[in-house]
Amino acid sequence: xxxxxxxGGGLVQPGGSLxxxxxxxxxxxxxxxMSWVRQAPGKGLDWVANIKEDGSETYYGDSVKGRFTISxxxxxxxxxxxxxxxxxxxxxxxxxxxxxxxxxxxGQGPLVTVSS
Amino acid sequence: DIQMTQSxxxxxxxxxxxxxxxxxxxxxxxxxxxxxxxxxxxxxxxxIYAASSLQSGVPSRFSGSGSGADFxxxxxxxxxxxxxxxxxxxxxxxPRTFGQGTKVEIK
Numbered sequence: 001x002x003x004x005x006x007x008g009g010g011l012v013q014p015g016g017s018l019x020x021x022x023x024x025x026x027x028x029x030x031x032x033x034m035s036w037v038r039q040a041p042g043k044g045l046d047w048v049a050n051i052k053e054d055g056s057e058t059y060y061g062d063s064v065k066g067r068f069t070i071s072x073x074x075x076x077x078x079x080x081x082x083x084x085x086x087x088x089x090x091x092x093x094x095x096x097x098x099x100x101x102x103x104x105x106x107g108q109g110p111l112v113t114v115s116s
Numbered sequence: 117d118i119q120m121t122q123s124x125x126x127x128x129x130x131x132x133x134x135x136x137x138x139x140x141x142x143x144x145x146x147x148x149x150x151x152x153x154x155x156x157x158x159x160x161x162x163x164i165y166a167a168s169s170l171q172s173g174v175p176s177r178f179s180g181s182g183s184g185a186d187f188x189x190x191x192x193x194x195x196x197x198x199x200x201x202x203x204x205x206x207x208x209x210x211p212r213t214f215g216q217g218t219k220v221e222i223k
Contacts, residue, residue, distance in 0.1 A: 044203065044216050045205070050210075059210040060211075095159055101150075101207025102150055
């Protein structure tokens, strides 16, 4: 069974940093692109970033480019999202997702709240 | 960036109704179009990929069609568990973009 379990959410002040992690199981992690997708409270879905199977390519949404960094550790079956210079508008549930374009499996998503 | 526009934004329907949701891309995207269902408090679920391919485990009352810039999600006979919000999403290029969502409510 495919499982994606995120950790690292919480409350952070504007301008602060937070690192999300996602542990994957039930599939060969190193064979799949992975992504982060977020959803602000009461709003729609917003793609954040994705990363190639071997980590050699990464792509970002315009609103997070230069502030967020996606990375992966295939030896530990884990995906990460380093979020710096956080803004109030980054407040959202952040989903770890298997796939780079077709989002087949989703984690449950930690809430990240950016507020003073 | 490719803009995805869904219509309607919401609809009310009864159990057994045929429901159609449309999605229009701001440029041609071939069949690089996926559909998701999301229920309150839950993660989205992939229903349809490549415009018309049914994801494993998804009931056959869901179907997708279209190519180019215009796409349709159809639920042939609405069931109680289908009341949810539906999103289209293009994977023709980056950034990946979603439609704004269509909320299907009980009439």
